[in-house]
Amino acid sequence: MQADPHIVVLGAGPAGGAVALGLRRLGYRVTVAGQARPFAAVEGVSERVLAGLRQAGFEQALAQVPEPSPREVTWSGQTSGANTERLLRRVELDRAIGIELQAQGVTLLDGRVRSSRTCGNGYRVEVQGEQGGDVQVLQADFLVEARGRAAPGAGLERLRGPETVSLLQAWQGPERAPMSAVQSFGDGWAWMAATEGGLRYLQLTLDVASANLPPKEQLTEYCVTRLSSLARAAPFMAGASPVGTPHARTSTPILCREPVGDNWIRVGDAAMAVDPLSGNGIFQSLSSALQAPAVINTLLRHPQRRAQARAFHQARVEHLFYRFARIGRDFYAMEQHSAGNSFWQARRAWPDSVEVHQSVTPGQVSIERRAVLNGDLIDEAEVVVTPDQPLGIWHLNGVALAPLLRAWREAPDASAGQAALARALGERGAQAPQLLQWMRQSGWV
Numbered sequence: 468m469q470a471d472p473h474i475v476v477l478g479a480g481p482a483g484g485a486v487a488l489g490l491r492r493l494g495y496r497v498t499v500a501g502q503a504r505p506f507a508a509v510e511g512v513s514e515r516v517l518a519g520l521r522q523a524g525f526e527q528a529l530a531q532v533p534e535p536s537p538r539e540v541t542w543s544g545q546t547s548g549a550n551t552e553r554l555l556r557r558v559e560l561d562r563a564i565g566i567e568l569q570a571q572g573v574t575l576l577d578g579r580v581r582s583s584r585t586c587g588n589g590y591r592v593e594v595q596g597e598q599g600g601d602v603q604v605l606q607a608d609f610l611v612e613a614r615g616r617a618a619p620g621a622g623l624e625r626l627r628g629p630e631t632v633s634l635l636q637a638w639q640g641p642e643r644a645p646m647s648a649v650q651s652f653g654d655g656w657a658w659m660a661a662t663e664g665g666l667r668y669l670q671l672t673l674d675v676a677s678a679n680l681p682p683k684e685q686l687t688e689y690c691v692t693r694l695s696s697l698a699r700a701a702p703f704m705a706g707a708s709p710v711g712t713p714h715a716r717t718s719t720p721i722l723c724r725e726p727v728g729d730n731w732i733r734v735g736d737a738a739m740a741v742d743p744l745s746g747n748g749i750f751q752s753l754s755s756a757l758q759a760p761a762v763i764n765t766l767l768r769h770p771q772r773r774a775q776a777r778a779f780h781q782a783r784v785e786h787l788f789y790r791f792a793r794i795g796r797d798f799y800a801m802e803q804h805s806a807g808n809s810f811w812q813a814r815r816a817w818p819d820s821v822e823v824h825q826s827v828t829p830g831q832v833s834i835e836r837r838a839v840l841n842g843d844l845i846d847e848a849e850v851v852v853t854p855d856q857p858l859g860i861w862h863l864n865g866v867a868l869a870p871l872l873r874a875w876r877e878a879p880d881a882s883a884g885q886a887a888l889a890r891a892l893g894e895r896g897a898q899a900p901q902l903l904q905w906m907r908q909s910g911w912v
């Protein structure tokens with residue numbers, strides 16, 4: 468590997484942007500090649516997306532995030548209005564990410580990635596400038612695939628959930644306070660959002676096979692008819708009209724079984740894309756992106772630890788995917804009115820029947836060596852593995868847990884165990900009772 472490797476990131480969404488900023492902070496030469504999304508969308512995000520944007524260093528993007536607005540949910544005939552979410556205009560978020568990248572020394576190429584091929588030990592990437600502009604050729608030592616759901620997947624082993632499509636239509640109406648709503652119905656669910664300037668986004672999510680969608684020119688009428696039957700859609704449609712034609716987005720959950728190699732990595736939706744029901748897509752894409760700089764740094768600088776770096780990324784991508792797929796499954800299972808419809812039947816049984824949170828008994832808790840994130844690198848360390856934490860826990864508030872569990876287990880009785888814990892904690896020995904209580908509550912001892 469070169470002394471000053473060139474890393475090329477394909478795609479300038481939240482995931483590509485977060486990786487690029489992280490790599491810049493580690494001193495790498497980074498070029499991002501991306502074109503703007505071809506459609507406008509609003510997406511609802513929770514507070515943890517804000518935390519992720521902050522962690523990634525997206526100061527400009529954070530300034531685009533509006534205050535939380537009320538969110539009403541009507542699911543299985545029951546309405547609750549206790550929630551809020553922040554309604555993020557994606558065009559503005561993505562633009563702010565681009566500005567941030569350039570401000571922090573990342574080279575940003577505005578254009579469509581036409582191809583990326585292996586070339587020698589690296590890659591040759593062709594980027595077509597906007598509106599059929601010149602083609603630029605980039606040589607990359609390391610490639611980050613962050614083109615979201617548009618990332619090519621040919622030849623990759625991928626797990627796909629029930630095939631799902633979302634129809635997104637913009638509407639314009641009189642100014643009203645920002646708000647959003649979700650409603651389930653016979654063969655799908657709808658998400659509706661009203662933002663400043665009287666703009667609204669109404670989205671229907673349906674099963675690809677059973678939706679029987681009409682030709683494109685009749686899609687607006689189709690959406691209007693379906694939305695008109697939903698009580699929660701009425702306040703969004705009142706006095707408003709559709710703008711342009713609906714945009715059909717694939718929203719099938721997809722997991723890439725092998726998201727990393729020795730000189731490439733997939734992050735964000737390109738690694739795993741979740742059902743939009745979770746409302747966690749941006750959070751998940753940032754999660755896989757925030758860990759990627761350390762993985763890449765290890766692959767480039769410590770090739771002897773390649774296996775651990777790859778195992779780390781793969782395990783975390785897969786874990787996150789299944790966790791949110793199971794949370795989604797349980798939410799789908801809560802719909803009782805239309806439970807017999809194939810839309811709900813397929814989704815409440817996928818991906819499996821494993822519970823989201825598993826109870827833990829001491830006999831199921833083990834100490835194992837696993838790949839861990841240690842500063843800017845992936846390392847290997849002893850961690851505590853449980854059915855609920857299959858990736859293992861290394862530290863709690865800076866305290867390594869495996870030595871504590873071992874000390875407790877090797878002690879002949881409880882009082883010797885407490886003393887052993889205090890000894891193992893050294894200067895923080897006074898925390899032994901609290902840690903013991905925490906281990907008991909977690910089912911470890």
Ligand code: FAD
Binds near residue numbers: 561633
């Ligand atoms: P993206 O944001 O998709 O970024 C990829 C970038 O690569 C884009 O800018 C794209 O234009 C660019 N690109 C693609 N191909 C090329 C190419 N050939 N050349 C150059 N550039 C290219 N998440 C939420 O948190 N809340 C929601 O409410 C929500 N609603 C959703 C509704 C639907 C219907 C869907 C499908 C998803 C939703 N999501 C939501 C998920 C969210 O959009 C994604 O998880 C998130 O944007 C992924 O970020 P990313 O950076 O991985 O990919």
